[in-house]
Amino acid sequence: MGQPHREQEVEERSNRSLLSVWEVVELARHANRPYSLDFLQRWAPDFIELHGDRLTGDDPALVAGVGTWHDRTVMFMGHQKGRSLADRVSRNWGMMHPEGYRKALRLARQAVKFGFPIVTLIDTPGAYPGASAEERGIASAIGTAIQEWFQIPVPVVCAVIGEGGSGGALGLAVADRVLMLENAIYSVASPESAASIVWRDNSLKVEAAEQLQITSRDLIAMGVVEEIVPEPVGAAHSDHNATARVLGEAIWRNLEPLLKQRPGDLLQHRYERFRYIDSLVTAHPEFGPKVEPRLVS
Amino acid sequence: MGQPHREQEVEERSNRSLLSVWEVVELARHANRPYSLDFLQRWAPDFIELHGDRLTGDDPALVAGVGTWHDRTVMFMGHQKGRSLADRVSRNWGMMHPEGYRKALRLARQAVKFGFPIVTLIDTPGAYPGASAEERGIASAIGTAIQEWFQIPVPVVCAVIGEGGSGGALGLAVADRVLMLENAIYSVASPESAASIVWRDNSLKVEAAEQLQITSRDLIAMGVVEEIVPEPVGAAHSDHNATARVLGEAIWRNLEPLLKQRPGDLLQHRYERFRYIDSLVTAHPEFGPKVEPRLVS
Amino acid sequence: MPTPADKLLREVPAAGGRLPSMAVGTNCPSCGVGLNARELRKQVYVCHCGHHFRLHAEAWLALLADAGTWQERWADVRGHDLLEWRLPKSYQQTIDQALQQGLNESVRTGTAKLAGHPLWLSVFDFRFVGGTLSIVAGERLARGLEQAAQSGLPYLLVTASGGARMQEGVLALMQMAKVNAAVGRLHQAGVPYFVVLTDPTFGGVSASLALLGDVNLAEPSAAIGFTGARVIKQATYADLPEGFQSAAFQLRSGQIDQVVPRTELRGRLARLLGLYSDAGRR
Amino acid sequence: MPTPADKLLREVPAAGGRLPSMAVGTNCPSCGVGLNARELRKQVYVCHCGHHFRLHAEAWLALLADAGTWQERWADVRGHDLLEWRLPKSYQQTIDQALQQGLNESVRTGTAKLAGHPLWLSVFDFRFVGGTLSIVAGERLARGLEQAAQSGLPYLLVTASGGARMQEGVLALMQMAKVNAAVGRLHQAGVPYFVVLTDPTFGGVSASLALLGDVNLAEPSAAIGFTGARVIKQATYADLPEGFQSAAFQLRSGQIDQVVPRTELRGRLARLLGLYSDAGRR
């Protein structure tokens, strides 16, 4: 009781940037928040999903494939959560196994073969923290992916659409531009993990979330993302169509100029983007989320 | 009884090329025949074994690593059988899983990074014909390996030292030169498998072996190997040192001129070697093992 | 979850040309229902129960190539009995008989159009010595792959094979290297390579060019693997799980991109050709 | 199976410089035997039972660098409290205290010689906030990797880390990308990259540059993984098998090349440096 009312009230505040950090976390994880496939089906109705890492498996937590977008073939890939319980289980709550990172790399190399630009969507609490992932080499799968994304000479634009958790997110987020939906989060670890690591008590997730600086406003202030994409009134889950339209426009606007860059320049800029991503630190000794974020139109 | 006597008699005939095909098969599979490590330890006493495909596993049926040979660092890899029962089990009788082909490729790429030439030794009945290999993609592991060996721009010399069975052998045998020990065999399938496939009766292995043309003399006549390396009196198992010396000399003699070739030429010649490997067929309509093999000195 | 794309699919006609009639028996081996040959042909030899009958080369060509566009190449390349193979049957006799029946080796290669997209097309024919990879098959594949790499036309391969041809000995094995070298050049040339895996695809074909496609599709009832189930059981005494080496198994194992019912195959390929090969969009 | 090479190994002195004394308690945590500090130092902090005590940065430098060859770089790069982290303890206070104790961040980088081979050497120090990857650590690593790529000197990394440093938030995460980009350039430049994984190596370090070596070696008692066992048990309620995430486990999983006892490590590295980096032999 009172829950629907509170939710409505949160939605109203969401567009006036008056949410607590934990309220943003809850919006980023909202069960009706648009997931990768919700975007892909709207952007590229002829999307063909491609499966498998050609090694040992296919990871349903990563949806990937090709579709026509702005009269071009684009390689899309994104973490995929499920909405029903069965879907959630089969998508493993968007937590990838090694096969997912290897599938992503296979298709990134395929995009290079054909000159397709790449769009990646981030929405994961993190890589799967289970024995099956460890046994098949999750650490080196992520490490190798991060390394190789720097050697993919086609434009890559990434958008954090929900949760961007840890190395599990970063393994898909090495890009020329990284955008972030207004109420998405992006963090070195999920608030629960951080609490567990720092305090050995994951009930302190709210405190951890506040310390970690994980909202889009924090991230743009740190120079880690290029752009915040505003969500419609009532946040992304209340209007998938509008969210997809605005996010699609922002991604394309960032992608289009990259298509004209020479591959060598693209890779050099991508290298420098991450090599000096912490340069604000030296520039602003009293560094913090104090810079005004740039919002789209 | 009579077995040691027969064995001695076979050894004597082995150097006068008077063996039946099945006797050659038995020599190729002899329990005391030198295996890959027997050669590597003699050629490169400072050999350092390298493990793992950096994906999901390490395959003990493939031994691989670097060592100093002729004042150079060389990448060696070969199928490895075991001598004791425990060794045989742990080496899986020299039958590789997908991890083995992927380890070979990882190290082939490493050899490219450092400009190390590569020596591969073939000694396998075939890839592992079991469910665990199928589940982890043995077919594509072999297919990918065969494809990628054509894109490894360093010299590769291969020697069939015992059994060269099927795609399991070929996955490690795409090379610029392929040599063969005198009593080794190289076949589209092990005689047992061929009998099982053609007659659905693997007890007809002797007949299959005779039909298949799998001895070094058959192979050189078909143009599939460049050179037969003679075995010492009493065949390879009776003198590992002498076998290693003669084989080492032959491999190095073939490898040395390749070191001077430009990478592009090397790959072009490797392509053509296999592209036209059946060209004798058109040249000799009544094709068969009738050409005199060229023996080393 | 049906997508707008599924609708698109259904709009592409199921068959390019008119499928030949095939003798497929009188009852479906899966569901046992009696078969109406004419209706079955209309359903591209897929039973109502989902069972996909094996198609031979001419049927695949009729299904995939737009009517009148198939131009076969190198049909005159012929095999012969290198090893003087006698048992259980003379290989020369096998070849002669097959030729008399109008079969021309295990692989047919040529150019065609699919939904208007020009391409290279190779199809295996399981009727010819179990679709085995032979010198002739390897030669036709390698020539086609090389020409596709040069011309930039996409390459479409339909597999159905028991593996390498025993009766050609180690030279059959060498075809695996020959064709994979050519596939590597196709990839390096940036040319699309699509594979449709049909029942069965094994051994020297699955372990050479069959799984190297940019996109690998499989028919639902295709068995795909390296070693056949019978040999695995013989060699390892293992009980193999239900569905072992099925198309779904290979999808889970990461080897294929999609399992596509034959009724949707042409449409799916047309979309792929559009996405991967329309020069205008790049 | 002892090889002639094993003999070679033993001939390389175990330590380059003189190992510093470390307080390691009075009994071995593995076998319980009482410890003689002097003897233990002589045995490079390996108990007779095989237990490898964790070494801190200075000890690694003394063990690996030839005496007097270590030249530290960028020791003046210092971190600060970006997120104004307060709980459970002020991050600024953590940094200040560590500096007062003579610790200078979680990674130390510089040049040295090992058995005469010049190289770049970076060692993690687990004492500094659990060896966590921070901006300072990332910066020192990236600079070293870039210089190694330019100069062609091999790069040797010794890891010991709990992962990325929470107190630097997403910028700590970004260090994974920063250092892996630099590792990629090292590989592209054809420069040897060797990693020694020690106890423990987890999270943002195992999932960034720790497993990307041309040769990955691990100490026998190193636990190596992405997610720590405690978190896995919490998240999945799974019983983890004995030896889970051990060095032997990672060897079986294909992630490391060899498990090397500390007593043999210097010799193994000397041989590797000879094999991979002697210009004369190429």
Ligand SMILES: [Zn+2]
């Ligand atoms: Zn039926």
Ligand SMILES: [Zn+2]
């Ligand atoms: Zn002890």
